[in-house]
Amino acid sequence: MTMNLNMGIEIFSLTKKTALITGGGTGIGLGIAKAMIAAGATVVITGRDADKLLKAQKKLGDNCFYFVFDVTQKAAIPHFINEIENAVAPIDILVNNAGIHLKKWALDTSDAEFENIIQTNLLSVFGLSKACAKKMSERTGGTILFIGSMAGIFGIDRVAAYGTSKAALTGLMHSLVTEFSTYNIRINTIVPGWIESPMFLNAVNSDPLRKQKITSRIAMDSFGTPADIGYTAVFLSSTAARYITGVVLPVDGGAAINF
Numbered sequence: 001m002t003m004n005l006n007m008g009i010e011i012f013s014l015t016k017k018t019a020l021i022t023g024g025g026t027g028i029g030l031g032i033a034k035a036m037i038a039a040g041a042t043v044v045i046t047g048r049d050a051d052k053l054l055k056a057q058k059k060l061g062d063n064c065f066y067f068v069f070d071v072t073q074k075a076a077i078p079h080f081i082n083e084i085e086n087a088v089a090p091i092d093i094l095v096n097n098a099g100i101h102l103k104k105w106a107l108d109t110s111d112a113e114f115e116n117i118i119q120t121n122l123l124s125v126f127g128l129s130k131a132c133a134k135k136m137s138e139r140t141g142g143t144i145l146f147i148g149s150m151a152g153i154f155g156i157d158r159v160a161a162y163g164t165s166k167a168a169l170t171g172l173m174h175s176l177v178t179e180f181s182t183y184n185i186r187i188n189t190i191v192p193g194w195i196e197s198p199m200f201l202n203a204v205n206s207d208p209l210r211k212q213k214i215t216s217r218i219a220m221d222s223f224g225t226p227a228d229i230g231y232t233a234v235f236l237s238s239t240a241a242r243y244i245t246g247v248v249l250p251v252d253g254g255a256a257i258n259f
C-alpha cells in the first residue's frame, strides 16, 4: 500500500468500515462500539441477551445493528457471518470481545467449568476469526482484535481456567499472523488492565483484599474505562496501524510494569 504522507487525521478514521463486536452490548464491548461509531464505522453488536443489545443499540444509534448469537454455537458461526454480511455489509473488522470469567481455586474447578471457559473465550474466537478471515481473504483484507487479560500475562490465583483461555489467545494470534498476513489481515491483542465494567466490578467488589492488591499495582493510580479500550481498538483497526500485527498491547495504566 502506498501511503500519502499528507493524509491528515482521517488516517485514524473508520469511515466506510463495518465492525462486528462480540459482547458489544455491555462493558468493554460497548466502549469499543461507541468509539468505533465515533470514528465513522458501522457496528454490529452481538450477545445472548436481546434486551441488553436493544438497550445498547438505542444508545448507539442508527449506525448500530444487533444480532442475538451465542458464540459457543460454533457450527452456526459461518451461517451467522453470512447473515450479517447479507443484512448489513461485509465485515472489515472483527473484535473478539465476548468473554466470561470464573473465579475459583484450581482445586475446586471442575473439568466442565474449565471447558466452558475455553469454549467461550478461546474456541469461539478461533471459529469467528476463521469464518471472518475466509471472507476478508476474498476481499481487500481486514483486521481482527483479540481481548486478552492481565490473567493471561501474570500468575493470578483463582483464575486457572480464565487465565489459560486468555494466555492461549496469544499463541493463536502468533500462528494466525503467519498465515493471514498474506491476505492483508492484521491481528492484534489488546490486554485491558483493570477496567470498570460489570464483569470487573462483580469480580472485585466481593473481594476487598484483591481490590487493594490491584490498586497498589496500577502506576497511574486509577482504574481504566471501556472508552480507553475503545480508542485503542479504533487505532489498531485503522489505516494508521497498517504495519502493526501480532502485537500484545497492555492498556493498563502501567500495571504490567509497576513493581
Ligand code: NDP
Residues within 6 Å of the ligand: 022, 023, 024, 025, 026, 027, 028, 029, 046, 047, 048, 049, 050, 052, 069, 070, 071, 072, 096, 097, 098, 099, 100, 120, 147, 148, 149, 150, 191, 192, 193, 194, 195, 196, 197, 198, 199, 200
Ligand atoms: P462484561 O461481562 O460486561 O461483557 C462480556 C460480554 O460478553 C457481555 O456483553 C456478554 O453478553 C458477552 N458474552 C458472554 N458470553 C457470551 C456468549 N457465549 N455468546 C455471546 N456473547 C457472550 O465484561 P467486560 O466488558 O469486562 O469483558 C469484555 C472482555 O474484556 C472479556 O473478554 C473479558 O475477559 C475482557 N477483560 C475485561 C477486563 C476488565 O477489567 N473488565 C480486564 C481484562 C479483560 P451476554 O451476556 O448478552 O451474552
